[in-house]
Amino acid sequence: MIRDVLREECWVQSDMTSRIMAQLADEPTMVAPQAVAASQKISHIRPHFNKYTWSIAASVAAAFFVGLFLINQPEVAAPDLIADNDTDQYVLAHHNYAPTSATYYMQNVAYNAGE
Amino acid sequence: MSLKFVFPGHFLRVLLLAIISQSAVAEEDLWATMQKTASAARELNYQGLFVYQNGAVIRSVQITHIYEGGREFTRNVVLDGRPREVFSEGDDIVIFNAKNDKVVIEKRRGQNLFPAMLPTQLYPLKQNYKLKFVGQERVAGRLAQVLDMIPNDNLRYQYRIWSDTEYGLLLKMSMLDMQGRTLEQIGFNQVAMLHTKDLDWFQPKIDATKPYVMDDTTDLTHTEDNLVVPNLPAGYKKVDQIQLKVPGRTAPVRQLIFSDGLASVSLFVEPMIKGMQPRVGKKSMGSTNVYAHVLNGYQLVVVGEVPAQTVEQIAQQVTFKK
Structure with missing residues (x-):
């Protein structure tokens, strides 16, 4: 029905809601869970899963989800607010006049870009 | 009579003092190597080819350097990209830069160009960096001592230098980030000592057919x-x-x-x-x-x-x- 709605091919009958409500009213009201027979209790699993096991399992699961959350975090980059060519002339001037700058030799790049 | 083994505190103090002084001497030795490296680039006569690398940018440069009568003469010819020649005589630097239909002449002053990257006065460096001996490596066919300049704080990068064991010439230098990754590197591919003091080479050969003009932005x-x-x-x-x-x-x-x-x-x-x-x-x-x-x-x-x-x-x- 969802697919049909998405395709706008769904023809919802006007009395559908009232029929659903009537069926819900006919359902018996359950106020307490049905008692489980003593023989059916989960004692048979106790030798394998004691309270410590459950704690460890919960911790592992929590660590897994925290790790998954951290791994899937987007990389937080420093704000890069300056456009690429905005500071080219300053960088070039720095390389030209700084007392020690090996980048001196790559000036051709900036000159090419500036022309 | 019982023999009493005494391990006096005095002995420990002497041992500790010896270790400290040994390390201090070693550090002083390394600074002496640095001083030799700083001077060698200026006082030796050599010719070679070095490569500068910064990220994806690589430039090859041919260098000739002569020390004559207390003056330094250097010619750097940039071999990659647009033709460019850099001449220095003492502190004065003149750059011939081919641009379209002309050669633009730029003037600079007081820059430390490779291999004369280290200042002659090392005192400021001693205040901000510690030296560590890394080992020996061959660079450009020559044996070099490898030293790390480790900054005292995180306000500057770390440098690694390769100093020629025989002449002290700086053969290679790297700038490293806080994680030890190379950010920038410059080093000789080949280098040879010159035994001539002829200065015939000390003239521009860049596009002699084009007019040479001074760059007014360098005023x-x-x-x-x-x-x-x-x-x-x-x-x-x-x-x-x-x-x-x-x-x-x-x-x-x-x-x-x-x-x-x-x-x-x-x-x-x-x-x-x-x-x-x-x-x-x-x-x-x-x-x-x-x-x-x-x-x-x-x-x-x-x-x-x-x-x-x-x-x-x-x-x-x-x-x-x-």
């Missing part, structure tokens, strides 16, 4: 003004202040240069004129970091081959005296 004025940076990052000092014309800017731009002896940072101050778009923010390009903001109607841009926090710290400290 510098040394200035002093009301701008101050009261609390510079530890170890940095102002080494120069100039006023220059920057292409595309109508008003002259002031440039203050700071250095710790090796790392250098420029602070540019440009008056904001009508219609000028303010630049605010930071940018990182390999080893170069940029920080820009606006203060008192001036555009401030700090650029340097230093960590981002150093340029930011300088930019935040700028004040104008009344």
